[in-house]
Amino acid sequence: MAGLFPSAEPYAQGLLDVGDGQQIYWEASGNPEGKPALCVHGGPGSGGSRSSRKGFDPEAYRVVIFDQRGCGQSRPHASDPSVSLEHNTTDHLIADMERLREHLGIERWLLYGGSWGSTLILAYAERYPERVSEIVIVGVTMTRPQEIDWLYRGVGRLLPDAWEAFRDALPETERGGDLVAAYSRLVNSPDEAVRRKAALDWCAWEDAVIAHEALGNPGQYSRKPQDELMAFVRICTHYFANHAWLDDGQLLRDAHRLAGIPAVLIHGRLDLSGPLQSAWELAKAWPDAELKVIDDSGHTGSPAMGRAVGEAIARFGGYGR
Numbered sequence: 001m002a003g004l005f006p007s008a009e010p011y012a013q014g015l016l017d018v019g020d021g022q023q024i025y026w027e028a029s030g031n032p033e034g035k036p037a038l039c040v041h042g043g044p045g046s047g048g049s050r051s052s053r054k055g056f057d058p059e060a061y062r063v064v065i066f067d068q069r070g071c072g073q074s075r076p077h078a079s080d081p082s083v084s085l086e087h088n089t090t091d092h093l094i095a096d097m098e099r100l101r102e103h104l105g106i107e108r109w110l111l112y113g114g115s116w117g118s119t120l121i122l123a124y125a126e127r128y129p130e131r132v133s134e135i136v137i138v139g140v141t142m143t144r145p146q147e148i149d150w151l152y153r154g155v156g157r158l159l160p161d162a163w164e165a166f167r168d169a170l171p172e173t174e175r176g177g178d179l180v181a182a183y184s185r186l187v188n189s190p191d192e193a194v195r196r197k198a199a200l201d202w203c204a205w206e207d208a209v210i211a212h213e214a215l216g217n218p219g220q221y222s223r224k225p226q227d228e229l230m231a232f233v234r235i236c237t238h239y240f241a242n243h244a245w246l247d248d249g250q251l252l253r254d255a256h257r258l259a260g261i262p263a264v265l266i267h268g269r270l271d272l273s274g275p276l277q278s279a280w281e282l283a284k285a286w287p288d289a290e291l292k293v294i295d296d297s298g299h300t301g302s303p304a305m306g307r308a309v310g311e312a313i314a315r316f317g318g319y320g321r
Contacts, residue, residue: 004310007051008058015075016103018096020087025073026066026100030058035133035317036106038097039065040113040121042139044244045235047072047228052112055310060317064109066100068093068120071231078234079227081188081195085238090245094124101131110316114138115274115299119244119251122282126257134316135263135289138309139271139299140279142251143244147278152179152240155209155272162208169201184237187230196226199233209273209299216300255285263289264312268297268305 013027030053037056041048048065056063069088070078078085097120101109110133111121118137125132141147156163167175174182186198203221211218224232247253263286267279276293283291292312297305 004054004306005057007054008063016096016100018069018099020092021076022069022087023075024066024069024096024100025075026064028062028064028104029053030056030061030063032062034060034062036062036064036104036109037313038101038109038111039063040097040111040117041068042113042115042117043071043232043236044068044116044120044239045071045078045232046116055112055306055313057314057317061313064100064104064106066096069096070235071228077227078231081190085234088235088238089242090120090123090239093120094127097124098128098131107131108133110134110136112136112313115141116143116239119143119246122251122258123246125261126251126254129257129261132261135258135261136266136309136312136316137263138266138301138305139274140265140267140282141274142278142282143240143246144252144278145243145248147274148180148240148243150275151209151273152205158272159208162205166201166205166208169198178241180237181241183233184241187234187237195230199230202233202237203229212272213270213298213300215296215302216298218300220300252281252285255282258286259288261288262316264308264315265289265291266305266308266312267291267293268299268302269293269295270298273299
C-alpha cells in the first residue's frame with residue numbers, strides 16, 4: 001500500500017507568461033523522465049499545495065505543481081484590489097494548463113486534484129481528452145448552480161447559527177438575494193476595512209462547514225495569511241458568482257468526452273461542502289471512473305482518504321496498489 005513520500009525539492013521552476021499581463025508560477029519535482037502528473041489546486045484561489053507532491057513516488061513521477069492566476073506565487077496577485085479579475089475565468093485557466101503542458105514538452109499527463117480543482121480538471125479533460133492519461137479526483141465538484149446554492153445557502157439548514165451570521169454580515173438590503181455575488185461586491189469595495197471584514201466573514205462560514213471534520217483540517221480557511229485570504233475570497237466569489245462560466249450541468253453532460261480515461265474518484269461520505277451526490281452522478285456517467293467512498297472523511301480528508309489517494313496514484317504509476 002502506497003504512503004507518503006519525502007517531499008522532493010523542485011528541480012525546475014519558473015513564471016510562465018500566459019498573456020493578459022499574467023504570469024503563472026510552476027515547479028517540477030521528482031524524476032524528469034518519470035510519468036508526468038499535474039496537481040490542480042482547489043479554491044478557486046487557494047494556490048498550489050507543495051505538500052501534494054508527497055503522494056507521488058519521486059522515482060516514478062515527474063510532478064508539476066502550479067498556482068492558478070492571481071494566487072500563490074503567480075503574478076499579479078489578487079490580494080491587491082487594483083488587480084482586475086477580468087482575465088481570470090475557467091477558460092483562461094484551461095488555456096494556462098495547456099500552455100504549461102506545451103512549455104514543459106509533455107505529451108500527456110495524469111491530473112490530480114480536488115474540490116474546485118476537480119471542476120477545473122474535468123473542464124480541461126473534456127476540452128483536451130487526448131492530453132490526459134489518467135485522473136485522480138478527491139472531493140468531486142462540478143460547480144453547478146445547485147452545488148453553489150447548497151454550499152452558501154442549503155447547508156445552512158444544518159448550521160443555522162453560523163449561516164445566519166454569514167448572511168447577517170451583509171448589508172440588510174443584500175440578505176435576501178445572491179449571497180455570493182453580494183460578498184463579491186464587498187471584497188471589491190474601495191474601503192479596505194469593508195474588504196477585510198467581508199473576507200473574514202466568508203472564511204468563518206467556510207470553516208463552520210468543515211468544523212466537524214476532526215480527522216481532517218478544520219479551521220483551515222481563517223488561518224490563511226492576510227494576502228492569501230484576500231486573494232482566495234476575491235477569486236472564490238468571482239468564480240462562484242459567475243457559476244464558473246459553465247453551462248448548468250455542462251461537465252456532467254459532456255462526461256462522454258472522458259471515455260477511455262481511467263480515473264479514481266475519492267469522496268468523503270461526511271463531506272458537507274460537496275455532498276456525495278455529485279461524485280455518484282459523475283461515476284454513473286463515466287464508466288472508466290471508479291468511485292471510492294471514504295466513510296470517515298469529510299471535505300478535508302482523513303487518514304483513510306490519504307491511503308486511498310496513495311493507492312490510486314501508485315496504481316497509475318505502474319507500481320503496486
